[in-house]
Amino acid sequence: MTLVLSGCATEIEPVETSLFAMNTYMTFTVYGENAQDALDESVELIQTMESRWAVTDDESEIYRANHSDGRPISVSEETAALISFALDMAEKTESALDPTIYPVLSAWGFTTDSKQVPSQEQIDALLERVDYSEIQLDGTTLTMPKGMQLDLGAVGKGYTADLVAEVLQTHGVQSALINLGGNIQAVGPRPDGSDWRIGIRAPWGEDNLGVLEISDAAVVTSGGYENYFEDKDGNIYWHILDPSTGYPANSGLQAVTIIGEEGRLCDALSTALFVMGTEQAEAYWRENGGFDMLLVTDENEILLTEGIADKFTLSDGRKEPVQVLVS
Numbered sequence: 658m659t660l661v662l663s664g665c666a667t668e669i670e671p672v673e674t675s676l677f678a679m680n681t682y683m684t685f686t687v688y689g690e691n692a693q694d695a696l697d698e699s700v701e702l703i704q705t706m707e708s709r710w711a712v713t714d715d716e717s718e719i720y721r722a723n724h725s726d727g728r729p730i731s732v733s734e735e736t737a738a739l740i741s742f743a744l745d746m747a748e749k750t751e752s753a754l755d756p757t758i759y760p761v762l763s764a765w766g767f768t769t770d771s772k773q774v775p776s777q778e779q780i781d782a783l784l785e786r787v788d789y790s791e792i793q794l795d796g797t798t799l800t801m802p803k804g805m806q807l808d809l810g811a812v813g814k815g816y817t818a819d820l821v822a823e824v825l826q827t828h829g830v831q832s833a834l835i836n837l838g839g840n841i842q843a844v845g846p847r848p849d850g851s852d853w854r855i856g857i858r859a860p861w862g863e864d865n866l867g868v869l870e871i872s873d874a875a876v877v878t879s880g881g882y883e884n885y886f887e888d889k890d891g892n893i894y895w896h897i898l899d900p901s902t903g904y905p906a907n908s909g910l911q912a913v914t915i916i917g918e919e920g921r922l923c924d925a926l927s928t929a930l931f932v933m934g935t936e937q938a939e940a941y942w943r944e945n946g947g948f949d950m951l952l953v954t955d956e957n958e959i960l961l962t963e964g965i966a967d968k969f970t971l972s973d974g975r976k977e978p979v980q981v982l983v984s
Contacts, residue, residue, distance in 0.1 A: 669848045672696060678707050679814055681838025687825060688832040688848050695828035699821045706817050709736050712759065712768070712808050719807055723759075727803040729793075735820075737797045739921075743812050746925040747789040750941070754929035755900040757787045759808035767896040772886040774894065780903035787900055815877060815924025818842040822920070839878060842920050846872035852968070859975075860911035860953055867971040869951070875920035879927035880912035880953075881905065899932050908934030909955050916965055917948035926950075935960065943984055953977075 672692035675684045683703070687696055709732075711717045718732045732740070743756040759768075760783045766772035775783075786805050793800040801807060809816075814837045822844050825833050834853055835842040843853045852870035859866040861882045869876065881895030888894070899906040913931045915923040926948060930938035935952060942950060942962060949964040959979045961969055966981045 674700070676700060676703070678703050679711075679817070679838070681814070683838060684836045685821075686834045687830055689828070689830040691828040692830060692833075695825045695830050695833075698828070699824050702820055702824060703817055706735065706813070706820070709733060710739070710809050710813050712806075712810075719809065722799055722801055723806040725801060727801065729798050729800040732797050732799050734797060737794060737799070739809055739812060739816050740792070740794055740799065740807070742816065742921055743809055743925070744789055744792060744794065746812065746922075746929065749945070750925075750929040750933070752789065752900050753932040753937075754811055754925055755787055755789050756807055756809055756811065757789050757792070757805055758898055758900050759806040760786055760804075761898055761900075761903045762808065762896070763806075765894065765896075765898070766886075767884060772894075774888060775903075784900075784903050787903075811928045812921055812925050814838060814840045815875065815920035815922070818875060818920035818924075839883075840920060840924060841871075841876040843871050843874055843876075857914055857951065857969075858912075859972075865972045866953070866959070866975065866977070867969055869914075869916070869965065870968045871916065874916055874918060875923045876914060876916050877920065877923035877927045878912055878914040879931045881931075882911070897928060897931050906932040908932060910934060910938075910952055911955055911957075912953040913938070914951040915948055916950065922948060939982060942982070946984070 669688050671686045671688050673686050674696050685696055709718045712719055714720055718736045721730055747755050762768055764775040764779055764783055791802050818835055818837050818840050821835055822842050825844050831845045832848045833844040841855055847853055852872045855869045855871060855876055856865040857867050857869055860880050879897060881897060884896035885893055895905045897906050910931055913927050915927045917923045935954060949962040952960040957977050959977050960982055962982045
């Protein structure tokens with residue numbers, strides 16, 4: 658989880674609110690004359706998106722798609738746009754991110770309170786239903802093969818954060834911090850013009866690895882420590898699955914933090930690059946650009962891209978080796 662740290666004091670009082678939605682706790686700190694109206698509209702928007710995208714809500718668009726038995730269904734423009742983005746990222750990441758992994762995720766129990774290790778036979782059978790390229794989207798008409806299930810959890814919060822940022826800006830808000838369950842979205846700088854200070858959690862610990870200073874950017878972290886279980890033999894299994902194997906991604910990375918202009922891109926890439934591992938993640942960054950990243954390897958080495966090298970500071974007392982990646 659990415660934590661928000663307090664910054665320097667300001668005489669401007671923010672409007673703050675919180676809610677539980679999309680299966681996570683969200684907080685908002687907004688400055689400006691129209692802050693309350695902007696927040697009210699943002700909360701309504703979040704609740705609307707949740708009602709459309711919740712996998713377990715039998716009235717949601719995604720639930721209807723997952724139970725359509727191969728028949729085409731009509732979805733809203735926002736849902737179509739999110740699905741289109743998820744499919745595009747699946748293609749760009751060569752299936753490291755695949756929004757059709759949901760049946761396998763369910764077999765592991767990560768969508769419920771009953772976690773277990775599925776049999777190899779069960780995983781193999783479910784993987785036959787995992788293939789984003791079989792989804793057909795024509796405008797707002799969605800067609801999915803029978804037995805395939807879609808889950809937009811790897812991009813939904815980031816996409817929602819982008820929509821909320823747009824709402825705030827429409828109301829004239831120039832300074833705000835959105836935290837959608839660890840998906841951080843900063844609108845502008847702090848009211849005094851300084852950067853927001855974001856704490857990056859140390860993997861498998863309760864303290865902070867360091868502090869990242871940002872303005873007008875999104876920050877999203879993915880790591881195995883966020884949702885995992887341990888079997889009777891002490892083996893640990895986490896929720897980020899490799900779509901090519903159906904097992905938790907064992908890529909040599911403990912955590913991936915992505916920093917960029919769009920929350921949806923950061924959300925998608927934090928998962929995809931975790932699955933890829935260090936070498937492929939670095940190669941993807943060099944080839945595509947448009948974002949910065951902070952990788953924590955299994956050896957506790959920190960790799961930073963050059964764009965944030967002077968924006969990240971290790972917490973006091975930490976001595977992890979840091980390598981700066983230069984394009």
